[in-house]
Amino acid sequence: MSTLSIDTSTLPAHGAGADCRSCRTAAVCALAPGAGAGGQLPARRLRVARGEALFCPGEPVADRCFVVHYGVVKYSLPTVNGQHKVIDFAMSGDVLGLAALGFRRHQGSAVALVDSEVCEVHSSALNGAPLLLYGLLSEQIAREQLIAHGLRHRSAAQRLALFLLDLSQRFQRRGYSAHRFRLSMSRQDIASFLALSAECLSRELSGLRAAGLAEVSEREVVLRDLGGLYLMVSDTGPPCLQSAPVDGHSSCTSSGAACRRPTDWAAIT
Amino acid sequence: MADTKPLTGGVQERRGSTAQCTDCPARARCPPWQQAGPSGGLAPVRRALPRGEHLCKAGESVRHIVHMVQSGELKTYRLSADGRQSVEGFRRSGDVLGLGTLNRSQYRHSTVALTDCVLCEFSYPALLAAAMQRPAIAAWLNERLMNEIAQAQSANLLLCHPGAVQRLASYLVQSAAERYAATGSGDALELVMTRNDLGDYLGLAAETVSRTLNRFQASGYLRIQKNRLHICDHAGLQAAAAGLPALGA
Numbered sequence: 001m002s003t004l005s006i007d008t009s010t011l012p013a014h015g016a017g018a019d020c021r022s023c024r025t026a027a028v029c030a031l032a033p034g035a036g037a038g039g040q041l042p043a044r045r046l047r048v049a050r051g052e053a054l055f056c057p058g059e060p061v062a063d064r065c066f067v068v069h070y071g072v073v074k075y076s077l078p079t080v081n082g083q084h085k086v087i088d089f090a091m092s093g094d095v096l097g098l099a100a101l102g103f104r105r106h107q108g109s110a111v112a113l114v115d116s117e118v119c120e121v122h123s124s125a126l127n128g129a130p131l132l133l134y135g136l137l138s139e140q141i142a143r144e145q146l147i148a149h150g151l152r153h154r155s156a157a158q159r160l161a162l163f164l165l166d167l168s169q170r171f172q173r174r175g176y177s178a179h180r181f182r183l184s185m186s187r188q189d190i191a192s193f194l195a196l197s198a199e200c201l202s203r204e205l206s207g208l209r210a211a212g213l214a215e216v217s218e219r220e221v222v223l224r225d226l227g228g229l230y231l232m233v234s235d236t237g238p239p240c241l242q243s244a245p246v247d248g249h250s251s252c253t254s255s256g257a258a259c260r261r262p263t264d265w266a267a268i269t
Numbered sequence: 270m271a272d273t274k275p276l277t278g279g280v281q282e283r284r285g286s287t288a289q290c291t292d293c294p295a296r297a298r299c300p301p302w303q304q305a306g307p308s309g310g311l312a313p314v315r316r317a318l319p320r321g322e323h324l325c326k327a328g329e330s331v332r333h334i335v336h337m338v339q340s341g342e343l344k345t346y347r348l349s350a351d352g353r354q355s356v357e358g359f360r361r362s363g364d365v366l367g368l369g370t371l372n373r374s375q376y377r378h379s380t381v382a383l384t385d386c387v388l389c390e391f392s393y394p395a396l397l398a399a400a401m402q403r404p405a406i407a408a409w410l411n412e413r414l415m416n417e418i419a420q421a422q423s424a425n426l427l428l429c430h431p432g433a434v435q436r437l438a439s440y441l442v443q444s445a446a447e448r449y450a451a452t453g454s455g456d457a458l459e460l461v462m463t464r465n466d467l468g469d470y471l472g473l474a475a476e477t478v479s480r481t482l483n484r485f486q487a488s489g490y491l492r493i494q495k496n497r498l499h500i501c502d503h504a505g506l507q508a509a510a511a512g513l514p515a516l517g518a
Contacts (some may be wrong), residue, residue: 077426079429080439080442080507080510080511080512081435081511081512081513082511085426087422087425098418099415099418099419100415102411102412102415103415107419130407131397133411134371134400134414137368137411137414138368138369138370138371138372138414140418141368141414141417141418141421142377144418144421144424144425145357145369145421145424146377147421147425148357148421148424148428149355149357151425151428151429151472152355152356152428152469152472153469153472154472192429195428195429195431197431
């Protein structure tokens with residue numbers, strides 16, 4: 001993981017700034033409401049090549065946060081045993097490092113999964129729009145709580161379904177297909193995000209394919225039956241593939257019990 | 270707020286009287302509301318919430334109130350249609366409730382008092398308005414919102430541990446650290462929640478929680494006296510949290 005390099009040659013011409021008025025991400029940009037009367041947020045566009053880190057644990061926060069212009073960036077936190085847990089994936093318009101503004105140094109890392117561009121925003125720009133900042137922080141609290149909620153007492157199959165539905169909704173909101181999309185994250189990243197072992201994840205992927213719900217080959221995802229996936233994670237759905245209570249990684253066992261959990265991450269958008 | 274009652278006397282009498290704050294154990298973590306001045310509308314209302322009563326229930330309209338916990342302990346949770354519980358977290362003295370409801374119309378979670386609680390109620394809109402005027406209140410709000418995110422993320426981190434031993438040990442290490450920060454000693458922990466609630470927070474069965482606690486006791490990490498845990502071996506517990514194979518079978 002190398003640190004950020006800034007390729008100024010290809011940046012927009014007007015200083016190092018990014019033009020919000022002509023930005024194609026503006027419709028989904030979390031910070032767009034913060035653009036002032038001129039329709040312009042004081043931001044600097046940075047390129048982050050695939051595999052590069054936007055920030056690493058221990059680096060100074062320097063009162064900066066980022067919003068993804070395009071690409072996908074994974075945010076992870078170190079665990080007590082020296083590994084990393086993927087906390088979330090940020091897509092175009094999503095903010096990164098917002099919660100770090102309260103700290104001197106970054107606790108987590110943000111690594112680009114594909115060649116990406118981000119806008120760097122100084123906290124002073126956000127302090128000028130406090131309601132936006134509080135709203136974003138409040139939203140993030142809700143999302144983190146939902147993600148943790150999704151990991152409690154959920155079968156591996158349900159977690160995977162929630163993950164695919166969440167992505168589906170996020171792609172749709174960005175004007176892409178809700179049924180067909182490409183994963184930017186590796187199996188390992190997905191397994192970490194869902195707190196599953198790699199073997200368990202691949203078993204569940206086969207399970208979804210066998211049930212005719214979703215096909216994931218390499219990075220290409222085709223959701224064959226969105227309704228069926230929602231039923232898997234819904235409160236009132238019929239019996240689904242697997243829904244044994246989860247006690248850690250080990251539980252990939254199948255049981256006939258019905259899934260009765262609400263759609264969580266999927267309901268967040 | 271049908272579930273809460275003013276502690277004693279009228280609300281007006283309680284409102285804005287600073288005398289009651291001087292001995293408040295949570296005052297160091299309270300918003301500097303006095304700075305907003307008497308016309309700021311930020312003076313809190315102190316309320317008692319008896320054990321077992323709800324502060325809010327999932328599905329209810331959001332009341333745009335932020336609560337500071339002065340004393341007692343609460344749990345926030347969600348229920349699925351079959352009555353299965355997922356506990357989002359436990360809140361104690363100095364914790365804030367309701368910060369995540371800013372742009373919501375309905376509560377997504379329920380909050381119930383596990384013990385008799387005393388809470389201070391702040392209007393969220395008044396808090397936001399005051400934050401625009403007073404940098405100290407803005408700083409408080411920023412810090413608490415970010416702290417809330419960190420807390421939710423640490424729950425997420427707990428859940429990534431593969432086994433019950435690591436999850437429970439990590440939780441105890443975390444709680445002891447919080448306790449140490451609050452009181453200067455992290456040796457004794459009061460587990461006022463049931464084993465069931467703790468299991469529903471950690472994504473474990475209640476029996477697994479009890480069994481693992483007994484294992485910790487047998488290994489000499491802690492002593493269990495009803496709801497009180499005395500941690501005897503912090504290093505051992507930390508090793509267990511890190512997944513080191515120190516725990517005797």
